[in-house]
Amino acid sequence: MKKINKEKKQFFHHIGSFFDKWLITPITKLFLRLSDLFKTGSKSLDRIASKKSTLIVVSLILAFGTFIIVDQESNVMIDQYAEILYDRPVTAVYNEELYVVEGLPKDVDITLIGQRRHIFLAKQSPSKGVSVDLTGLKPGNHKVTLKYTQRLKSLDYKLDPSQVTVTIYEKVSETKSLTYDILHQDNLDKKLYIENVELDRTDVIIKGAEYKLKKVASVRALVDVDNIPNPKAGEINLKDVPLVAYDNDGKIVDVEIVPKTVEAKLTVTSPSKEIPVRIVPTGNLAFGKAIKSLTPSISTVTVYGEDKAIEDIEQLDVEIDVNGLDKDKDFNVTLKRPKGITELSSKTISIKVAVDNSITREFANISVRSENLASGLGVQAATENDSKVTVVVSGSEDVINSLDATDIIAYIDLEGYGVGEHNVAVKVRGNDLRLTYESKKKEVRIVISQ
Secondary structure (H helix, E strand, O other): OHHHHHHHHHHHHHHHHHHHHHHHHHHHHHHHHHHHHOOOOOHHHHHHHHOHHHHHHHHHHHHHHHHHHHHHHHHHHHOEEEEEEEEEEEEEEOOOOOEEEEOOOOEEEEEEEEEHHHHHHHHHOOOOEEEEEOOOOOOEEEEEEOEEEOOOOOOEEEEEOOEEEEEEEEOEEEEEEEEEEEEOHHHOOOOOEEEEEEEOOOEEEEEEOHHHHOOOOEEEEEEEHHHOOOOOOEEEEEEEEEEEEEOOOOOEOOOEEEOOEEEEEEEEEOOEEEEEEEEEEEOOOOOOEEEEEEEEOOOEEEEEEOHHHHHHOOOEEEEEEOOOOOOOEEEEEEOOOOOOEEEEOOOEEEEEEEEEEEEEEEEEEEEEEEEOOOOOOEEEEOOHHHOEEEEEEEEEHHHHHOOOHHHEEEEEEOOOOOOEEEEEEOEEEEOOOOOEEEEOOOEEEEEEEO
16 A cells, blocks of 8 residues: 555656646746846836746746647647548540540549548538549550549548559441340240331441450340330330440440430230140050040140241140059149240149050051152052051050041151162051050061152
8 A cells, every 4th residue: 555655656746847847947947037138127027026926827827828729739630530432433534536445443432531520511512523634645555643623622632543554545436237135035924925126227336446346246236025014915116225235255345336225116916826735645554454534624725926836836735644554543734835835825734544454456457658758759568568557456445446447547757768678667656645556567668769
């Protein structure tokens, strides 16, 4: 405890010695020198000045004044503040008709330094922003300084970056043919189809540095389906369709395109057709079993899509896997859209499969026809026996009994065969897919001639 009290006394003693040495004593000496200069003054002034209490009071007044001045200056220093303004755009001044500038940042960060109130006023007051004057610079590389114009002169500022190296190119131009891409087509009503797109112009002008124009492989108008209000069948006009230049790899090339946008007229149609649904069993049923009946929940479906696809499609095949099936079963199948078909009136179908015992029956004298024979060639059977075959049909007794021989087709596929005699495999198909068909004679001999 005594040690602590001793340390306190020493601390205050040092403080007193400091003020006595650096404030009171120098000020007292100054006052004495002034009093020497005014010795001719009144005795009352001498008496007052010679008093020790007077010297102490004057010293304290001067010390207090010094403290106020230093405190004000320190407040000014302490009140210094910095704030960053991010992503401020950069404006370049140059002849945009003659030159292209690369390497100039689109935006910079500005650090404002000063008192808070000044920074607040600077943010509220208008500014000319960040700019760089490239007037008079010729094509080539140049190191330039960015400038920030601020009306308040009481602030300091710092740009990041403050200097950049830019490359100036002569601007050249070229004419390019215009094509189009359809964006977000999957968002269009599946019953609708964009049959044609007609742009209000067939070519555009691209401008920029020569090396960039050489990269441009195509210029395309981006027709966005999402910009079509209430799409429906008929003609639809779209304005302000943006244009984009691409290179051979499909990457965007930054060039100026004149004009920047075009108008497009879309012809939207809704081609459709109702076609039958055909159930196609795949695989082999359990031994001794056959399909007695196939009963689908729907027999027809309406298809929507491209005109050509609608024209070509005659039926919709729905496959079901009956491999190893030995009893009745219900199938639920999701319908698949054929190529070119965008929508189906039904998404799913259910099929009831009834299973029966299998029997076989032979159908004799089924004529063998040829398919895929090359143009300019003729074919005939080498012998009478090669012109007809016997077909063994397996299936449910009820189904076989209702089968007509004219519904059985025996044929040979002559694709790739030329002039001469050939042994060709016999294939059989029938209209009723509940049955299986097989020729007793596996191949026939035929003669192909010019």
